[in-house]
Amino acid sequence: MADIALTHAPETAAELRHARMLSAGARCALPVAILLGIGFAAPLVAILGYAFATPRSFDVFRSFTLENFATLFNPSNTVWLSFLWSCGFALSTVAILAVVAYPIAYGLNVVFGRAAPLISVLFVFPLFVSENVRLYGWVLFYIKNGVLDGTLKWLGLAGGPEVLFTPGITLFGMVYTYLPFMLFPMTLGLALVPRDLVDAARDLGAGRLLIWREIELPLAMPGILIGMLLTFVLAIGATAEAKILGGQSIIVISHDIEIAFTYSQNWPLGSALAVVVTAFIGGLTLFALSKLDLDRMLGRR
Amino acid sequence: MAGISRRSLLKGMGTGLGALAAAGPLFNSNKAFAAREKELNILCWEGYNSAQVLDPFRSKTGATVKAESLTNDPTMINRLRAGEINTWDLINVNNPWARKVMLPEKLIKPLPKAEFEPFFDKMLPEFKAPYKWAMSDDGKDLIGMAQRFGPYSFVVNTDKVSRKTAEEVGWDLFNDPKLSGKYGILESDDWNVFNIFIVAGIDPFKVHTPEELAKFEETAKRVFKGAKLIGDIASMNQALISGEIDLHLTGGTYSVSPARADGHPELRAITPLKGPLAGGKGGISWIEITSTVNNPNLSPLALEFLKYVQAPDVAHTVAFAEGTFNPVAQMGNKACFDLFTKEELDAIQWDSLEEEMARSVEYDIVPNYDKALDIMNAAKRLRG
Structure with a gap:
């Protein structure tokens, strides 16, 4: 040597x-x-x-204290409630979107044929409009005497359901906002499934369920998992849905960070919270990616 | 070239960077100083940043005017504390901050008194010089100019809760279990701290005992739990108009005037007849004070702008700038007052403005604000 x-x-x-x-x-x-x-x-x-700066100060890089983290992990601090809600919302969003987006992704690959590009554009189109504007649109749709309630009353019916300003509508808003982020990786994942393989399985007598479980799902898994990961990371940091549609019926973790940086003017505490949340999401993502061998899944090895 | 070693190269780079760093501020300040003649930066509440107010000043002076609007005072003041004192020329915040915080901390500097005091003589009677909030604590220096103001307590839909009931029952409306789920809370947390104290029957502007803070906590939990929604001004007005809510905590002329101007006179800002505030008063009012920042290279246009907004037509534009509509102190000048139409006067509740201001104490600083805010934020999390 x-x-x-x-x-x-x-x-x-x-x-x-x-x-x-x-x-x-x-x-x-x-x-x-x-x-x-x-x-x-x-x-x-x-x-x-x-x-690591002194709470409620601007002594960044000039002071060192663990006080902010001690405040966050103090059992009497209710910030864990916000964190749990955010995790819950993110997990539910991922679960609902996995079920909702799969048939659409399948349709885009197999069923819609020449209409597929147009349908894809329709799903992308809302992204051109600001998220806040779209969410305020939903408020106008669901609000008392709004589009839904007003129309139903005009038709002589009892009126629309009272869904605004609840945790349920917050989840709805998140599912709506993050649909494209699940749909497109999933569509890409399903596109990786060779049709010949499905045809061969069918020729050999495999039923629909067996083909889906043994061929389609495993081969499309990279796309599905990337979609899930992307949606989870975005959803755990979502604020606008809980504020605009949910009427702050739930304070989500990113809203807590925002409050620390604005009304509380406690930048060190807000930063400590941001660091904890980032470390959690980063750790979770790295863990998921370590379990996910993309190269193997994509058949490159 | 062959003699250049890695060490000498690094050393050279280090020296160069050091020289650049040393010359940097000088270079910047020279450049900044030269450019400041035609540059003005304003940190303000919404309204002063609107094109209606700024564009005529821009064309008159040919200057680049930048205005950033924020929706709470502590954030603006902390921007100066965090080092942006060199960036801004004017800061527009509520009444106590200039006199009690920014001047003692040398974040702002006094105005030329002889030049600016005469403007106060043309304002509404309560603003006559020496106007308390525009003066330093010792009464010697003029530290800002007054313009927009208004009462700010809560807003009701008078079709659901009459003005008489609202004024007489006052803050106890939010203690009434029957109204749980029928009110909203404006997302304006500094004001919400004041108002939760008042709903609890406590004067916010004093040092509080542990018992009072315990009462504050209980009230915060109950009032936030009973709120149908928390949101911004547009959300509150929309929820009132649609019938989602009958009233909302924290609000006044500033928040409800756009809805009133839009054809909803049934929505009305209320100042209760009585309350736990000093002198048994029922509400709180705010007065904006605009001061010159203690910027080492203050733009000469800062003083120009302060004079510009005193002109009757500009003061009227400021009152009806986009976003919110408010009374202005310059309405004491007939030339300014005459510019307001009947509809505009109705939008800002001119009919009851004087009595509502008289029933209000002026915005002040809560001594234990940080503690109270932490308690309130924790209470908010229990809504779900």
Whole structure:
């Protein structure tokens, strides 16, 4: 080994300089690295710094205390309620979307044929409109004497159900908002299922359920799991649905962080909460990805 | 070149960066100083940031005017504390902050008194110089200008709860179990702290005993639990108009005037006849004070802008800027008052403004606000 290393050692000044220069790839990546450093890493470092600063102060990087974390983990602090609600909402959103999006994804791949691209666009289209505007639209739809209630009364019926400003409508809002984020990875996952394999299984006498369980589901799993992970991460940080549709009937964890940064003006506590939530989501994501061997699933190995 | 080693290169880079860092502020400040002649940055409540108010000033001065609106005072003041004192020229917050907090902390600087005090003579009678909230504690310095103001307690739909009942029963409406689920709470947490204290029968603007804080906590839990929704001004007005709620805690001319102007005179800001506030008063009012930030390179346009908004037509525009409609102190000047139409006066409840202001104490700072806010936030989480 030593001999080999010696033969590659630079000898002339030119070689020395060349060896010290960044590789072409690293140089090309430099602008992106700088941009990520400023735009992505720096705010995270600031948040991390604030998390260890004296409560209700701006002494970032000048003070060090674990007081903020002690406050969060104090059993008398009810912030865990917000955290549980957020986790509950996120898990329910994922479960409902998995069931709702699967038939649509299947349809886009197998059933809708030439109409599939148009239908895809229809699902993407709402994303062009601000989320808040869409949610206020739903408020107008469900509000007393609004679109639904007013129309039903006009038809001589009893009127619409009172669903606004409840945890249930918050969940509805999240399912509605995050549908595309589950649908498209899932569609992609289902597209990976070779039709020949399904046909072969059918020729060999496998029933629909068996084909779905043994062929379609396992082969589409990478897309399904990526959709689930994406939806979960987005949903656990959702605020607008609980505020606009839910009328703050539930205070979700991201709303708690927002309150700490605004009315409470306790940036260190808000940062500590953000760090805890980020660590939780990050840990969960890494755990899920470690269990998920994408290469194997995608059949590249 | 051949003599350049990694060490010398790094050393050179280090020196260069050091020199750049040292020259940086100088360079920036020179550049900033040169540019400030045509630049003005305003930190304010919504309204002052509207194009109706700013565009004429922009065309008149040819300046780049930036205004950022926020919806609570502590956030704005902390922006200055966090180092943005070099960024902003004007700050527009509620009455006590300039005199009690920002001047002692040197976040703002006094105005040229001889130049600005005469404006107060043309304002409504209660603003005549020396106007308390515009003056420093020792009464020597003029530290800001008054403009928008209003009573701010709660709002009712008078088709459901009459004005008479609301004024007489007052804050106890929110203690009435029959109204549970029929009211909303405006998402304005500093005011909600005041109002939960008042619903609990306690004066918010004093130091509270543990027993009073326990009463505050019990009231906060009950009042938040009974609220149909918590939301912004638009959500509150929409819920009142649609019939989802009959009344909402925290609100006044500032919040309900857009709905009244939109053809809903049945919605009305209420100031109770009596309450636990100083002198047995029933409500709280706010007065905005706009001050010059203690910016080392204050834009000369800051003073220009303060004068500009005193003009009758601009004061009227400020009163009816987009978002919220409010009375302005300049209505004491007939030339300004005459610009208001009957509909506009009705939207801002001009008919009862004077008596409602008289029944209100002025916005103040809660000594143990942080503690009370933490209790209230915890109470909110128990809604679910």
